Amino acid sequence: MANKFDIQIRAEHEYAVLETAGYLNDSLGERLSKEAQELIEKGYTQLVINLDKTALINSIGISILIEIIEALDERDGTLNFCGLSATQERTFRMMAIAKYAGIFPDEKAAIADF
Amino acid sequence: MANTFSNDEVLLTIPMRPDMELAAAKLASVIAESMSFNDDQIEEIQLAMIESCINAFEHSRSPDQSVVIQYIIRTNELEFKITDQGIGFNPTNKSTRRTNQPDLHPDMRKRGWGLEIMNTLMDSVDIMSGENGTTITMVKCKTA
Numbered sequence: 119m120a121n122k123f124d125i126q127i128r129a130e131h132e133y134a135v136l137e138t139a140g141y142l143n144d145s146l147g148e149r150l151s152k153e154a155q156e157l158i159e160k161g162y163t164q165l166v167i168n169l170d171k172t173a174l175i176n177s178i179g180i181s182i183l184i185e186i187i188e189a190l191d192e193r194d195g196t197l198n199f200c201g202l203s204a205t206q207e208r209t210f211r212m213m214a215i216a217k218y219a220g221i222f223p224d225e226k227a228a229i230a231d232f
Numbered sequence: 233m234a235n236t237f238s239n240d241e242v243l244l245t246i247p248m249r250p251d252m253e254l255a256a257a258k259l260a261s262v263i264a265e266s267m268s269f270n271d272d273q274i275e276e277i278q279l280a281m282i283e284s285c286i287n288a289f290e291h292s293r294s295p296d297q298s299v300v301i302q303y304i305i306r307t308n309e310l311e312f313k314i315t316d317q318g319i320g321f322n323p324t325n326k327s328t329r330r331t332n333q334p335d336l337h338p339d340m341r342k343r344g345w346g347l348e349i350m351n352t353l354m355d356s357v358d359i360m361s362g363e364n365g366t367t368i369t370m371v372k373c374k375t376a
Binding site: 141143145173174175176177178180181184185187188191192203204205208209212213214215217218 | 253282
């Protein structure tokens with residue numbers, strides 16, 4: 119079963135948005151982590167991850183998201199999520215992710231928080 | 233791959249290969265939809281199914297490298313039995329998969345969430361594990 123996934127990146131002046139599409143597992147997670155690390159190294163410390171087109175996510179994918187939160191923490195940065203389903207948001211809150219990253223309904227609200 | 237052996241049960245065997253957990257989750261979704269579970273519940277079922285399969289993939293060291301999933305349809309609930317023939321595991325042990333890096337925030341640890349996700353999303357989760365394999369039984373009840 120092929121898992122088609124993609125990441126779209128929109129880097130603005132002070133922030134960048136990473137929009138995922140497809141199943142967020144270790145493969146997509148590693149790609150997302152690499153893209154996020156490159157943005158952080160370029161000086162972007164305010165990132166949005168838009169999961170609107172990611173219907174399914176597993177715990178390995180979430181562990182990679184936590185690594186991105188930690189990488190931004192070390193540079194006093196901020197990660198905001200948007201586009202989560204109700205179940206994804208519930209899972210993120212259970213895993214304490216909501217304590218260390220923002221959760222917003224849409225990209226506009228996630229960006230406005232910076 | 234799917235094999236129906238009674239009106240109320242479906243049996244699926246998947247190999248321990250990347251993304252095969254999606255096949256198990258997709259079938260769970262189709263069955264739950266046919267039973268009129270709501271969209272949120274169907275997503276909860278899919279995520280729990282994915283975690284249970286990944287658990288078997290990562291921990292079982294099963295010689296036949298396969299997982300058997302039994303879907304049992306009841307009037308107001310759906311039961312899943314996810315079975316491997318591996319070496320068993322201790323549910324209290326946290327996974328060390330992928331990273332051994334220390335956690336920056338102990339309450340947001342990077343590993344060992346699979347069973348907690350299953351417990352959060354399903355109405356009941358029971359684990360029978362021994363030297364001849366593991367069966368995780370999960371039940372999801374329909375809500376109005």
